[in-house]
Amino acid sequence: MARYAYVNGRYVDHRDASVHIEDRGYQLADGVYEVVGVRDGRLIDETPHLDRLDRSLRELRIDWPVARPALGFILRELMRRNRLHDGLIYMQVTRGVARRDHAFPTTPVKPALVLTTKNTKHLGADPGPGVAVKSERDIRWERCDIKTIALLPNVLAKQAARESGAYEAWLIDDEGCVTEGASTNAWIVTGNDELVTRQTDNGILAGITRGTLKKIANDLQLKLVERPFTLAEAKKAKEAFITSATSFVTPVVKIDGDKVGDGKVGPTARRLREEYVRFASEGEAVT
């Protein structure tokens, strides 16, 4: 079966999909993206993902490449063509193609839109054995709230984590606090059963999974506190976990080689994973 990509108005064979060498995304990382999870043929949290795309575009003063309802149609059409059942949809918008200059083009250019899909294994309620994380200095810029394609510090941190045998990097700011993961949000459960995750500001990406989990935690009447937490506090926590569109709720059982709690998946992360999967099973299936 051919796998399709969507590139600027056309569904093309993924192997032949390409963009211009002077696309400002390619040359200057002048663009934004979204990753929407798909489970059992259902898009997870489509509306908040498109809301965040809208915000990212506004922050960079890039126009929508197509009307928002059209993007909803393209998402579904690509899912159907690729028979995407479990995995993710990647969407990228860049400022478009122009002769290289740091400043925005002075003549109007059409923003470039690219969509691809990726199949992954079906994620269920069982979180598995948990993962290890490695701390890395957060060397990113001061607008981490914008979901831009400029991800080099995230790439380097993730690579350092992987080379040390860890799954994710936790980024540490100048105060010794964990901001977030290289591609996930970071959470801990404290000794007095408080669920803690950093507040959303320019220092982190406001994860859509994070937002949904806040509502779930509220429904479960868990005590949720949004504040910074240090790496030392995380190492002493009862539980820790990460969230993202692609990892759902994944328990963290080791930080820099030290066990979190007893080194096993804890009840809070397990419960939140179950509830998140329940939430992801709601809504209409596309494929």
Ligand code: PDD
């Ligand atoms: N990453 N923080 C960062 C830096 C991220 O890149 C992501 C998502 C998140 C979690 O956000 P959400 O819950 O909306 O997925 C937090 C995506 C999955 C990626 O880059 O592939």
